[in-house]
Amino acid sequence: ELGDRKPKVEKMFGLMDEFLKNDSISLQKDILDHVEFTVARSRFSFDDFEAYQALAHSVRDRLIERWHDTHQYFKKKDPKRIYFLSLEFLMGRSLTNSVTNLGIQDQYADALTQLGFEFEVLAEQEGDAALGNGGLARFAACQMDSLATLDYPAWGYGLRYQYGLFRQIIVDGFQHEQPDFWLNFGNPWEIERVHVSYPVKFYGTVEEEVLNGKKCKIWIPGESVEAVAYDNPIPGYGTRNAINLRLWAAKPSDQYDMESYTTGDYINAIVNRQKAETISNVLYPDDRSYQGKELRLKQQYFFVSASLQDIMRRFKDLHRSFDEFPEKVALQINDTHPSISIAEVMRVLVDEEHLDWSKAWDIACRIFSVTIHAVQPEGLEKIPVDLLGSVLPRHLEIIYEINYRLMEELKKSFGQDYDKLSRMSIIEEGAVKSIRMANLSLACCHTVNGVSRVHLETLKTRVFKDFYALWPQKFQCKTNGVTQRRWIVVSNPSLCSIISKWLGTEAWIRNVDLIAGLREYAKDPDLHTEWKNMKRVNKMRLAEYIETLTSVKVSLDAMFDVQIKRIHEYKRQLLNMLGIIHRYDCIKNMDESDKRRVVPRVCIIGGKAAPGYEVAKKIIKLCHAVADKVNNDPDVGDLLKVVFIPDYNVSVAELVIPGSDLSQHLSTAGHEASGTGCMKFLMNGCLLLATADGSAVEIAEEIGAENMFLFGAKVDEVPALREKGTTLKGSLQFARVVRMVRDGYFGFKDYFKSLCDTVEDGGDFYLLGYDFASYLEAQAAADRAFVDQEKWTQMSILSTAGSGKFSSDRTIEEYAQQSWGIEPCKCPF
Numbered sequence: 001e002l003g004d005r006k007p008k009v010e011k012m013f014g015l016m017d018e019f020l021k022n023d024s025i026s027l028q029k030d031i032l033d034h035v036e037f038t039v040a041r042s043r044f045s046f047d048d049f050e051a052y053q054a055l056a057h058s059v060r061d062r063l064i065e066r067w068h069d070t071h072q073y074f075k076k077k078d079p080k081r082i083y084f085l086s087l088e089f090l091m092g093r094s095l096t097n098s099v100t101n102l103g104i105q106d107q108y109a110d111a112l113t114q115l116g117f118e119f120e121v122l123a124e125q126e127g128d129a130a131l132g133n134g135g136l137a138r139f140a141a142c143q144m145d146s147l148a149t150l151d152y153p154a155w156g157y158g159l160r161y162q163y164g165l166f167r168q169i170i171v172d173g174f175q176h177e178q179p180d181f182w183l184n185f186g187n188p189w190e191i192e193r194v195h196v197s198y199p200v201k202f203y204g205t206v207e208e209e210v211l212n213g214k215k216c217k218i219w220i221p222g223e224s225v226e227a228v229a230y231d232n233p234i235p236g237y238g239t240r241n242a243i244n245l246r247l248w249a250a251k252p253s254d255q256y257d258m259e260s261y262t263t264g265d266y267i268n269a270i271v272n273r274q275k276a277e278t279i280s281n282v283l284y285p286d287d288r289s290y291q292g293k294e295l296r297l298k299q300q301y302f303f304v305s306a307s308l309q310d311i312m313r314r315f316k317d318l319h320r321s322f323d324e325f326p327e328k329v330a331l332q333i334n335d336t337h338p339s340i341s342i343a344e345v346m347r348v349l350v351d352e353e354h355l356d357w358s359k360a361w362d363i364a365c366r367i368f369s370v371t372i373h374a375v376q377p378e379g380l381e382k383i384p385v386d387l388l389g390s391v392l393p394r395h396l397e398i399i400y401e402i403n404y405r406l407m408e409e410l411k412k413s414f415g416q417d418y419d420k421l422s423r424m425s426i427i428e429e430g431a432v433k434s435i436r437m438a439n440l441s442l443a444c445c446h447t448v449n450g451v452s453r454v455h456l457e458t459l460k461t462r463v464f465k466d467f468y469a470l471w472p473q474k475f476q477c478k479t480n481g482v483t484q485r486r487w488i489v490v491s492n493p494s495l496c497s498i499i500s501k502w503l504g505t506e507a508w509i510r511n512v513d514l515i516a517g518l519r520e521y522a523k524d525p526d527l528h529t530e531w532k533n534m535k536r537v538n539k540m541r542l543a544e545y546i547e548t549l550t551s552v553k554v555s556l557d558a559m560f561d562v563q564i565k566r567i568h569e570y571k572r573q574l575l576n577m578l579g580i581i582h583r584y585d586c587i588k589n590m591d592e593s594d595k596r597r598v599v600p601r602v603c604i605i606g607g608k609a610a611p612g613y614e615v616a617k618k619i620i621k622l623c624h625a626v627a628d629k630v631n632n633d634p635d636v637g638d639l640l641k642v643v644f645i646p647d648y649n650v651s652v653a654e655l656v657i658p659g660s661d662l663s664q665h666l667s668t669a670g671h672e673a674s675g676t677g678c679m680k681f682l683m684n685g686c687l688l689l690a691t692a693d694g695s696a697v698e699i700a701e702e703i704g705a706e707n708m709f710l711f712g713a714k715v716d717e718v719p720a721l722r723e724k725g726t727t728l729k730g731s732l733q734f735a736r737v738v739r740m741v742r743d744g745y746f747g748f749k750d751y752f753k754s755l756c757d758t759v760e761d762g763g764d765f766y767l768l769g770y771d772f773a774s775y776l777e778a779q780a781a782a783d784r785a786f787v788d789q790e791k792w793t794q795m796s797i798l799s800t801a802g803s804g805k806f807s808s809d810r811t812i813e814e815y816a817q818q819s820w821g822i823e824p825c826k827c828p829f
């Protein structure tokens, strides 16, 4: 097979004839080599950060080794691959996760001890890769871990933002945003592939030409930017497979330069070079509403175009005819953000590969599937026609053609029902004529996935009702999941050991259904003792962290009650705050004997508010204002503490979740598509206080509603409650706590006025007033349960035992079988 290259290749194999060694001595040597030759420090003098860098590079070598082998193997086997397109990936830290998945954590820990370092201390040196906003992005990261672990031939594609999600700084209780230049000190987890780059075009005009007697359209672009690949190996657990997450960075293209230089304007030519890089500069710090943003559209097309060029190049290396494309390629659109890929595939197939329209459309319809992560139609992206026409003129034409054909097809089913046709149209008429990216996806994708059962129902009955009536077979439920590798094995090693010990196997780390075996021991006193110790040690770690960050000392005997997620009105952190105020008010009005019966609480809140989201920022301020008052009130002492954890991110979650007793998931029913935070808490044996929304409904089915604290209006009650509008009165207790805020009991009276208005005076869209009474009841039930520690521990064990369904491994299996039609391809080495 090798022909003339045979002797050379054999020699190279001879020189590199074995895998990297993983014994402690070899690892020590590797780390020191990297200190000297990669970090360029003396091996006799380097600090923790430099040691971390060297360690990371040594791990990276091992990742690259597997990643190469995996790709060679995929190339040889040429299986159908899944390409996962997502504008956001929230990877967090990589070190511990990588060594865990590579199965060499103990060896590294030992090697570092020999060198006088501690693995855990070095791991703390790593910053978070925060290339995403929230749920959707972290879920994408979990999916990558599961794809690698389950040996699926998968690629992730996204954008390598220079600035990840902003850092949240709190000054006097107010959120401020600072840029997260996460690449400042280099990123050992990526591999820059300067030779893997593609031109991505924008603007220009569309012209007609005649080719072989047939009229064709050609796009004459006005600007070209180079997309350069940065590869991030993703190792599977318990397998040699390591898949690739390829992120694109924008660089100026030579072609672009030449045009500018010929005008003789040297300075402008340089400035324009810089401009090209802005495409991959910044992550949009909001998870909704991008109307009218040119840069946002350019980001979407940039990563989609580069990814598709890459995918098609790989396909064409081995195949001649696009007839085989659907047998080899599945494309997953993660939310509507990459939907422009549908128009791009059509453009390439029709304009460049010269397939006729219906053949190209047939191929597109067989390769694409989409997952919607939003609940509200407002969360679905729309792009003004003028903007799209200017940035991507040929794509706009293609979308019009797709829409024309869609409308013709719909007329066959619905006749002249113009209301329906206009609802289903990809083009939205109105003051700003726009392209509905979700409708474009629906028209093409063979599968439209919801992320929980409740969510799918909402998509079917409300958001995409008309499409569901037409194509019911397209709609599927793929309840989200999270990876137990990150959320138990890495972040809660003591729990991991307990589970493995009681199950007598570590097999649950790959096959999490086995975790249900813990149910058998839910009442075992020995397990209770180990479980409680584990929780206490985790709480101790969290308490130290809280004290370092906020100077608030908390009691380990208190219930650690946590709500960490993006700050949003529908997630109702305000309900939590009003509940805390009520608790405070009660304590203030108690005599000493009543106080003795109070279950002490540490209320922990964390999350970022989008920079332009005023209401969310006010909620953060309220949290600090209440904390100031409560934490310094001698009448309260340890009975209640309020803590806001700044700059919430993935690694903070890894610390907070294992140390929590109770976690809150308070979305107004029907507003949280799924929620994945609740799954991480569940795995860690933390009890949930939640509305019957998103995945909480399915969690209740798995662990039994009696093992969690459910409250509030149900999904199907919410619309009628909203109808009642102004006549809907909250309880007296609710009126009282809102009044306290209004009257300036916590200061900042004027500032909080508009926040109070959102839940009173006929407002209260998210039904805080209506749900308040049942929220307090659920909180009281949690207090009662906590008093009986044996009962609480049993509920905690049953939570972990019932968490198996919420592994992303299950989710990925469902996608693989029901949407993508792919098979595992396990590297045999």
Ligand code: 9GP
Pocket: 134, 135, 136, 137, 139, 287, 335, 373, 374, 379, 451, 480, 672, 673, 674, 675, 676, 694
């Ligand atoms: O808000 C949803 C959240 O409910 C879901 O769990 C997550 C993953 O599917 O996606 C979130 N949506 C976004 O992050 C942006 O729409």
